[in-house]
Amino acid sequence: MTYDLAVLGSGFGGSLCALIAKKQGKNVILFDKSTHPRFAIGESSTPQADLMLAQLADTYELEYLKPFASYGSWKRNYPDIPCGPKRGFSYFNHQPDGGELLVAANMDLEHADTHWYRSSFDTFLAAEVRNAEIPLIENVEVNVVQSDDHCIQFNNESIEANFVIDATGGSNPLNIEQSQNIHTNTRALFAHFGGVAHWGDLHPNDKHPFQSHHSALHHIIEGGWMYVLHFDNGVTSAGFVLDIEHHPITEETPEEEWERLLGLYPDIASQFKQSTQKTPLVKTTRMQRKSVRCAGSNWAMLPSAAYLIDPLHSTGNAHTLFCIERLMHAFLNQEPLDRYEQLLFSECSLIDELVSGSYGAMRHFDSFVNFTMLYFAGADFSERKRMEEGHSHFLNSQDEQYRAVVSHWAHEARLGQPIPNLKDEIAPWNCVGLCDESKQNMYDYA
Numbered sequence: 534m535t536y537d538l539a540v541l542g543s544g545f546g547g548s549l550c551a552l553i554a555k556k557q558g559k560n561v562i563l564f565d566k567s568t569h570p571r572f573a574i575g576e577s578s579t580p581q582a583d584l585m586l587a588q589l590a591d592t593y594e595l596e597y598l599k600p601f602a603s604y605g606s607w608k609r610n611y612p613d614i615p616c617g618p619k620r621g622f623s624y625f626n627h628q629p630d631g632g633e634l635l636v637a638a639n640m641d642l643e644h645a646d647t648h649w650y651r652s653s654f655d656t657f658l659a660a661e662v663r664n665a666e667i668p669l670i671e672n673v674e675v676n677v678v679q680s681d682d683h684c685i686q687f688n689n690e691s692i693e694a695n696f697v698i699d700a701t702g703g704s705n706p707l708n709i710e711q712s713q714n715i716h717t718n719t720r721a722l723f724a725h726f727g728g729v730a731h732w733g734d735l736h737p738n739d740k741h742p743f744q745s746h747h748s749a750l751h752h753i754i755e756g757g758w759m760y761v762l763h764f765d766n767g768v769t770s771a772g773f774v775l776d777i778e779h780h781p782i783t784e785e786t787p788e789e790e791w792e793r794l795l796g797l798y799p800d801i802a803s804q805f806k807q808s809t810q811k812t813p814l815v816k817t818t819r820m821q822r823k824s825v826r827c828a829g830s831n832w833a834m835l836p837s838a839a840y841l842i843d844p845l846h847s848t849g850n851a852h853t854l855f856c857i858e859r860l861m862h863a864f865l866n867q868e869p870l871d872r873y874e875q876l877l878f879s880e881c882s883l884i885d886e887l888v889s890g891s892y893g894a895m896r897h898f899d900s901f902v903n904f905t906m907l908y909f910a911g912a913d914f915s916e917r918k919r920m921e922e923g924h925s926h927f928l929n930s931q932d933e934q935y936r937a938v939v940s941h942w943a944h945e946a947r948l949g950q951p952i953p954n955l956k957d958e959i960a961p962w963n964c965v966g967l968c969d970e971s972k973q974n975m976y977d978y979a
């Protein structure tokens with residue numbers, strides 16, 4: 534049997550590609566080495582991710598997708614698919630210099646972004662795949678023999694596909710050469726928990742522009758940070774992300790390391806006092822990877838197949854959705870993928886600058902806050918452009934002036950130089966009054 538498209542990996546990225554292609558009349562097949570429901574990481578959405586989700590829903594008439602683009606409509610339309618509210622980003626510094634930063638990304642809970650409970654969200658999309666009569670072959674290891682028409686072998690069977698999308702999140706079934714050319718150097722330790730206390734209940738503060746736990750909550754520690762994302766079903770996703778220079782990989786078991794790190798930060802530990810672990814703790818080695826190619830004449834990788842930088846700034850899902858828009862447009866119109874590849878790698882290197890610079894600045898909270906404003910300015914500018922003009926590049930990535938400013942300050946931050954207030958530098962993209970010292974790090978939605 535010959536298919537127009539074979540997609541490898543039925544995470545939200547792979548399922549969306551399959552659903553879009555099928556809606557446009559293509560003959561599609563989808564493979565996964567696992568089966569739904571299953572644990573998946575990559576939960577915190579952003580305004581750019583939500584905008585893209587809504588736009589893909591409109592463009593390809595996938596009406597069932599649109600309610601997922603904000604917290605209010607998700608809860609009304611899909612009360613049985615768990616999610617959590619995300620009013621913005623909050624940062625609490627647990628190093629001696631202390632300090633807090635809260636940045637709202639939306640005006641209220643109704644319009645809030647969400648934390649996706651991935652096992653249920655991905656299961657929903659996999660069910661839509663089946664409703665659309667797309668074959669979803671689960672629990673298989675595929676072998677891809679590349680040629681003009683790829684031959685995909687699985688379970689003693691084989692099919693041919695004119696085009697293959699690698700949406701496997703990095704298992705590299707197409708055997709693409711990898712490069713190590715990435716500044717960021719981090720590892721992670723994460724799981725799902727029950728019974729995690731809300732930071733805003735433990736540490737209420739009238740000055741916070743939103744409940745601090747209705748957010749992607751970041752605890753900044755020496756040489757790293759911890760994310761805490763609450764879902765409405767009582768589950769919390771939490772993980773340490775550690776700069777390997779400060780936290781070399783240890784021989785400890787994941788549980789031993791988790792307890793040791795919590796022991797260093799009693800305030801964070803108090804949040805986890807009554808918690809129970811719901812999924813096995815995952816302890817990674819260095820997370821960063823990047824393929825040397827991410828597209829050819831009859832194949833392409835989604836971002837998380839092509840590279841992984843770091844969860845800081847929640848860029849993964851938004852970038853995946855931007856790239857799905859470009860890739861599916863090119864695939865359906867039989868356009869070359871050179872531009873897709875160029876943009877994906879260009880955005881990957883911008884993310885690396887923004888993330889590695891943030892780690893460089895982290896040891897002084899003022900520097901971290903000042904550097905992070907580069908991310909917020911680029912993200913917000915890109916979001917506004919898309920709302921006004923219907924299109925924009927991810928994180929303002931094709932604006933040379935913006936990139937030069939980011940690269941300069943990322944370089945300084947990696948060298949350990951203090952980062953000053955960057956109000957003048959970000960002025961061309963600062964539509965929301967970032968870097969305003971009178972706000973004292975409390976940014977309400979503008």
Ligand SMILES: Cc1cc2nc3c(=O)[nH]c(=O)nc-3n(C[C@H](O)[C@H](O)[C@H](O)COP(=O)(O)OP(=O)(O)OC[C@H]3O[C@@H](n4cnc5c(N)ncnc54)[C@H](O)[C@@H]3O)c2cc1C
Nearest residue numbers: 542544545546565566574575576577701702704844849850
């Ligand atoms: C610790 C951590 C935290 C993160 N947090 C965030 C966050 O808060 N926000 C954010 O936007 N991003 C985050 N990310 C990034 C996020 O995980 C990705 O953006 C997202 O998962 C990409 O989705 P996907 O569908 O492309 O791939 P995945 O979710 O990785 O799905 C891949 C699918 O492919 C299947 N598969 C794997 N190998 C094969 C194979 N050989 N053949 C067939 N199937 C295969 C898997 O079973 C899975 O179903 C985080 C990443 C990490 C590591």
